[in-house]
Amino acid sequence: MMGPDVVVLDYGSGNVRSAVRALEHVGASVRLSADPAAVRDCAGLFVPGVGNFHACMAGLDAVDGPRLIDVRLAGGRPVLGVCVGMQVLFDGSIEPSDAPVAGIGEWPGMVSRLTAPVVPHMGWNSVAPPAGTRLFAGVEHQRFYFVHSYAARTWDLPVADGHMASQTPLVTTCDYGGSFVAAVENGPLSATQFHPEKSGAAGLRLLANWVRSL
Template sequence: MIAILDYGSGNLRSAQRAFATSGVDVVVTSDRATALEADGLVVPGVGAFAACMQGLRSVDGEAIIRERIAKERPVLGICIGMQILFQEGSEHAENTNHKGVGVWEGEVSRLKAPILPHMGWNNIESDPNSTLLKGVSGESFYFVHSYAAKKAVGKMQGWSFHGEKFLAVVEDGYVSATQFHPEKSGDAGLALIKNWVSAL
């Protein structure tokens, strides 16, 4: 079973439909026990870093993510759900950055690009050994964001470019993440979802 964490942020129903195409049961939930015991946990996210962290903490999501990782149970972050896995984010931060879950070191900061948000289709420079991008490494995926992580973390990375190079994919043992929206990325996105589910 796949659990999509409901903490008030994200395209929950479209994500649920997309993950259901992989042939597994999918539930949208904020229930701690369900989120902990699912074969895979999806952490979606739409909006601002600080607001998403506030919502995540309201359902004990920060602790759920850490506990799953400690128990070697897979987690997949999507868009802001990827960003909040980092130590901190500078979005709408005045004096000090907003604290993230801290799975990975580093900061999520504003892209240096002439046009923001980065909205639309973009390709990815990926590692040939990527599990998530197996069979779709030359495809484009759908992005909507103005902030991103820009330093390598994890065991394997995929990169994209909008004004500057940024992290589009991270694969790090039981934790994976995409800056783009696989549920909005057509056949390539569905193939990525199936790759993740098959690896659970």
């Protein structure tokens, strides 16, 4: 039996074959495509991101990616962004210069350069998922593979309370020269700053958790 239909958004962002293979390994039926109908109608959309923020936004704009992502989310259709594919979901970034570059704006806040003594942050690091996480179920205490110089340093969306508390986004953090946002679970929209497709068994488990939720 075929697994859920997942489209890896094809907008010129580096080598995405490892993401395709990893998603296939955990049971998804995967297409690499920027076809609007495929992007709109698939069970899950995977948004990769390799390179700098400005180049990724230019590539997304060229395939109408921001609108397609927004349309999916308006209909409650799942999206998973990875690395710069996570960063573009925020208001913007100061990469590659100090002049802000606008992002898609699904989440408030700006992406900025890490303040660690050694940048980029490259290699394995532990993360701190919150209680109730589904994305990290079974891998809450595992390490994941990061390659980045910029990140969302803070989470700026207000926390809901009362009867809306169940809708509060779940934010996972990591520490490298200070805390930064390592992952977010926000209804149909999820994202990771690390590369799950390069994170061995833990990354495959995380991708499997996402695919099973579709």
